[in-house]
Amino acid sequence: xxxxxxxxxxxxxxxxxxxxxxxxxxxxxxxxxxxxxxxxxxxxxxxxxxxxxxxxxxxxxxxxxxxxxxxxxxxxxxxxxxxxxxxxxxxxxxxxxxxxxxxxxxxxxxxxxxxxxxxxxxxxxxxxxxxxxxxxxxxxxxxxxxxxxxxxxxxxxxxxxxxxxxxxxxxxxxxxxxxxxxxxxxxxxxxxxxxxxxxxxxxxxxxxxxxxxxxxxxxxxxxxxxxxxxxxxxxxxxxxxxxxxxxxxxxxxxxxxxxxxxxxxxxxxxxxxxxxxxxxxxxxxxxxxxxxxxxxxxxxxxxxxxxxxxxxxxx
Numbered sequence: 314x315x316x317x318x319x320x321x322x323x324x325x326x327x328x329x330x331x332x333x334x335x336x337x338x339x340x341x342x343x344x345x346x347x348x349x350x351x352x353x354x355x356x357x358x359x360x361x362x363x364x365x366x367x368x369x370x371x372x373x374x375x376x377x378x379x380x381x382x383x384x385x386x387x388x389x390x391x392x393x394x395x396x397x398x399x400x401x402x403x404x405x406x407x408x409x410x411x412x413x414x415x416x417x418x419x420x421x422x423x424x425x426x427x428x429x430x431x432x433x434x435x436x437x438x439x440x441x442x443x444x445x446x447x448x449x450x451x452x453x454x455x456x457x458x459x460x461x462x463x464x465x466x467x468x469x470x471x472x473x474x475x476x477x478x479x480x481x482x483x484x485x486x487x488x489x490x491x492x493x494x495x496x497x498x499x500x501x502x503x504x505x506x507x508x509x510x511x512x513x514x515x516x517x518x519x520x521x522x523x524x525x526x527x528x529x530x531x532x533x534x535x536x537x538x539x540x541x542x543x544x545x546x547x548x549x550x551x552x553x554x555x556x557x558x559x560x561x562x563x564x565x566x567x568x569x570x571x572x573x574x575x576x577x578x579x580x581x582x583x584x585x586x587x588x589x590x591x592x593x594x595x596x597x598x599x600x601x602x603x604x605x606x607x608x609x610x611x612x613x614x615x616x617x618x619x620x621x622x623x624x625x626x627x628x
Contacts, residue, residue, distance in 0.1 A: 368407060374435060400597050413434075418473075464606075476558060501544050503540050503543070504517070506539060512562035516533075521554070525603050559591050571591040
């Protein structure tokens with residue numbers, strides 16, 4: 314236990330009024346509980362779930378870290394640590410993921426103007442939103458409304474999911490330009506389905522970020538049963554996040570997610586290995602929405618925007 318944690322416990326335990334009744338504040342008590350639970354290895358998902366529910370309900374408002382911490386009666390410092398431990402990302406990155414997910418959904422599924430979308434997801438400036446969206450996604454909000462983007466959209470959230478049709482992926486793969494398969498490294502692994510899922514359609518992608526906003530540098534679509542092996546060729550050297558999304562082959566509702574947990578190192582000319590265990594999407598998972606369409610396929614070079622790294626379909 315850290316000296317700071319010990320100090321919090323001492324203050325919370327010894328603070329009493331003259332008549333002997335405790336007068337610790339709700340925040341003191343909640344912070345004390347967090348520290349004790351952390352020492353015992355107990356999950357603090359209730360507090361995190363409450364904060365995530367607030368983010369999902371109020372993402373269009375100017376939410377701050379202090380606001381979220383106050384709602385669950387803990388200090389911002391401890392809230393940020395607990396939140397990051399439970400979700401793998403900071404509260405700020407989670408909020409950004411929710412806002413961008415909703416912005417993409419509105420751009421693809423509604424006819425709202427870009428200005429209306431901006432106001433709907435918590436931004437006050439169209440220019441600021443457009444700059445951040447373009448930098449994160451690799452294309453402008455207007456480009457994101459192209460038919461190819463919707464057709465090749467992969468979206469995963471606790472209350473919504475969507476995978477591109479198999480025939481569309483196959484057609485796109487034959488026309489997608491990318492890194493030469495003989496260069497870079499490779500990732501060799503296996504996808505393990507949950508026991509209740511006998512077969513599933515799986516899309517595996519190699520991404521630059523844990524919460525990707527733009528397409529993978531390499532991806533592969535396959536039909537998996539039980540434990541199914543795969544190989545991704547032509548992966549550029551570097552550290553990458555591998556994410557797999559699966560849906561029941563029978564068409565039953567439900568989506569499954571698999572991640573490597575930590576980034577995987579890829580070296581040119583060598584193979585890296587991993588095992589992806591698929592699981593049901595959790596309410597604490599940050600939403601993901603990416604498209605396999607690239608600026609190249611949208612002929613965006615004429616707009617003066619730098620083209621991102623090419624997306625490659627793994628053989």
